[in-house]
Amino acid sequence: MKDPQHDLIAPRKWVDLFLGMNGWYAVVAAVFLVLMTGFSVQDYKDAARLANHSEVATATIVKKDTGRSNKKTKYYLSYRFDVDRAQYDFRRSTSRGNYDAKDVGDTIEVYYWPEDPKVLELVKGETLRSAKSGQFFALVAGVIALSVVWFLGSRTNRAILARKKGVQTTARITRIEERKRKGRATGKGYLEFRTADQRVGKSLDHGIDTLLDLGVGTEIVVFVRKAEVWWEGDVGPREEVPRVFPKVL
Numbered sequence: 001m002k003d004p005q006h007d008l009i010a011p012r013k014w015v016d017l018f019l020g021m022n023g024w025y026a027v028v029a030a031v032f033l034v035l036m037t038g039f040s041v042q043d044y045k046d047a048a049r050l051a052n053h054s055e056v057a058t059a060t061i062v063k064k065d066t067g068r069s070n071k072k073t074k075y076y077l078s079y080r081f082d083v084d085r086a087q088y089d090f091r092r093s094t095s096r097g098n099y100d101a102k103d104v105g106d107t108i109e110v111y112y113w114p115e116d117p118k119v120l121e122l123v124k125g126e127t128l129r130s131a132k133s134g135q136f137f138a139l140v141a142g143v144i145a146l147s148v149v150w151f152l153g154s155r156t157n158r159a160i161l162a163r164k165k166g167v168q169t170t171a172r173i174t175r176i177e178e179r180k181r182k183g184r185a186t187g188k189g190y191l192e193f194r195t196a197d198q199r200v201g202k203s204l205d206h207g208i209d210t211l212l213d214l215g216v217g218t219e220i221v222v223f224v225r226k227a228e229v230w231w232e233g234d235v236g237p238r239e240e241v242p243r244v245f246p247k248v249l
Helices: 014-052 096-101 126-165 208-214
Strands: 055-069 072-083 086-094 107-113 116-121 167-181 184-195 200-202 219-225 228-231
Touching: 014 107, 014 116, 014 126, 072 096, 072 107, 086 116, 126 219, 126 228, 167 208, 184 208, 184 219, 184 228, 200 228
Parallel strands: none
Antiparallel strands: 055 072, 055 107, 072 086, 107 116, 167 184, 167 219, 184 200, 219 228
16 A cells, blocks of 8 residues: 555665666766777777878868857867868867867868778877777776765665664654755755654655655654664565465364
């Protein structure tokens, strides 16, 4: 039966609870790790190709344009060069100073791989540097992903152990706080609560309206294990152990 204080009618699964604790940060970091590793591997391949054999061509600026990203202006130069009567176009971001200094029609030397002129670089060695940067960021993403999994995974385990083996008791809500982002309400918030023996706990994030409906001073069901207190509305109700009656002969 649904508890009037929350929507959970069964124990919350490990993955669901992990994600509820912002475990999706680990997922994002893992995706970033895979992407950066893929980019880095490709850059290492292209760097090796250019190092073994590259030709020089003259590329002409055919377009200048700008874009907006994270409220910042980005500057781009588009180039074109010819190889064996075929034209190749590419576009690169650049600094504001270089953008202002260049005009359509200006030329620059490019180094390309003859077997596929789309594999190119404007400065010798830039592809290898890009590969090393990608490798570094992939390493950082891997460390972040593992750290998040370890920290939040341990926290998730403790919450589930409290539900399974901790003391089930009650606590009173002492505070309801809404999360803010850049000074604006997010619609999400959390509870703070205290047990009769003065143990203090804090809930995961929930819809602020749901929490406000509970109200400060309301008594809620919690699980206590060691120094931690977990709200039933976060971890779900305790598993019901089926009663086994002996057979009557």
